[in-house]
Amino acid sequence: MLVGILKDSHFSLLQEVEPTNSTSVTEFELVGFLDLQNFYTPVIVILLVIYLLILCGNSIIFTVIYAHPRLHIPMYYFVAVLAVLEVFYTTVTMPKILFDLLKSTKSISLNGCLLQIYFFHVLGITEACLITAMAYDRYLAICTTLKYSTTMTTKLCFQLMLGCCTCGLACPLPEIILTSHLPFCGPDRIWRMFCDFPPLISLACTDTSISIIVDFSLHLIVILGPIFLILLSYVKILRVVIRIKSSKGSQKVFSTCASHLVVVLAFFGTISFMYMRLTWMESLRYNRILAVIYAVLSPLFNPIIYSLRNKEIRDVIKQITSSSHLFCCEMK
Template identity: 45%
Template structure:
């Protein structure tokens, strides 16, 4: 069941969205617009953080890594999908399919780790402000970010190897819009129970552990915010965390539904919808939810386009205007 059987299928055909074939031109325009917005928005964030020294903090350094990851994430999927809308040639070689599967899985795993690190950063800033500078130094921040990338690219090695060693000796049409584990396993001409179980256990360990750590961090963050005496201050703090938490829930919710359950648990049509949420729409929301609603990013954008800041305000003054006491300012404004 090794190399000799793999050569029986030398390429796959990615069907994409066969039931929407008559809307191919419209879908091309829609997804091209989404892709351009995603790439442009995340590049803008990346540049703003690089050029504005006020944004050279751990939080924005991690955000920069997330923006870079989102650009790579969507680029692995959308360009190939766009070519399928315009061309009848939807073939992809066996090797290219495995490379796409591995790269996409690695970037997805890296995002899980990076979201966990970002939650940890916010936990330290809000709940451990006196230790924040030492625990989240430049070196520590760089190690955490690098660890997210390295761990992400190591995590899918075994699942991809298991899938690549399966015999594919029959149909080669992938009823999906990219090479993913679920549709590939359906094409194998042998029982894939052991492979499915192994992938499910590995995916569950990665996704659930990252998700639980993120949730625990937010429990402590919310508990600290609730101790703020001002209702206005609590509302603003919850609003800031709520935007980030919304994207975390969308991202983790969809991948938990897809990869923690056994592969046969969902139809491919349902899986396509779930995949679109975290492969296409969540990266598009990143510039809006994570950054463009952030005051510091808006200020950096105004400087970049030459507009002057009309209402300069010290951070401490801003916190006092939210109704926080000086003891609370030490907790919140460090971040």
């Protein structure tokens, strides 16, 4: 029953599969660009601008935190690492997408495809774990205020980061190993702009029930596990907020958590819709669009969220801007 349901969820990917042959396929064609043949130039410009904004925005956040000692606390260590993750996360896919748009043949080897999938999921899972660790940090800061400085030490902060990275590196391995042993004998078209598990698995010329179950289980754990822990943290935070009689105190707590909550909604909203939506919502065209949105939405908006919603980072950026302006005036 479960296998049948999971197979149905991949129905749209199988709709455009061509007749198979006995030849072993070691190279695939990325055909998520077919609908854009007449719009390559504007698409390249838009994606390049988005990529540069992601690089600049996240680099600014990291540099601001690194360069200013007043931001050298666990909360901002997490934000700095998140900014680095966003840069690598986008770099796994975006340069390849831009390069493919510039050339006529948009191919990728099986090993290259698996490598892209692995790092895409490593960085995505690490980010999910890091966002969960940030929720735990907010819980400690608000619910155990007096003990926070002794509990959330720099050592614990880096241990949590190491745990996030370990989880990210380990989780995709079983599926990568399973997929690498699947026989591919045609067709060789991946209906995405970059490689991912579902469209690649759908091209295997054998029973893929185990791979489909592992893929679904991985995304179920990676999405629902962190969401549960984040909800648990915020339920406890909400209990503390309810007990605060001062409206200023409540407002301060909400402003402390606002940036993180927006990041949670942006990241887990897109990842949930991408990997856990119902069968009737499946469409090859929408799959391709959603895949790109999923790859760029969170990295693009996180720097904006933290620079606009976070007072400390905003104040430091203003300070840097004012200093630069004064320096320029003096030079003139």
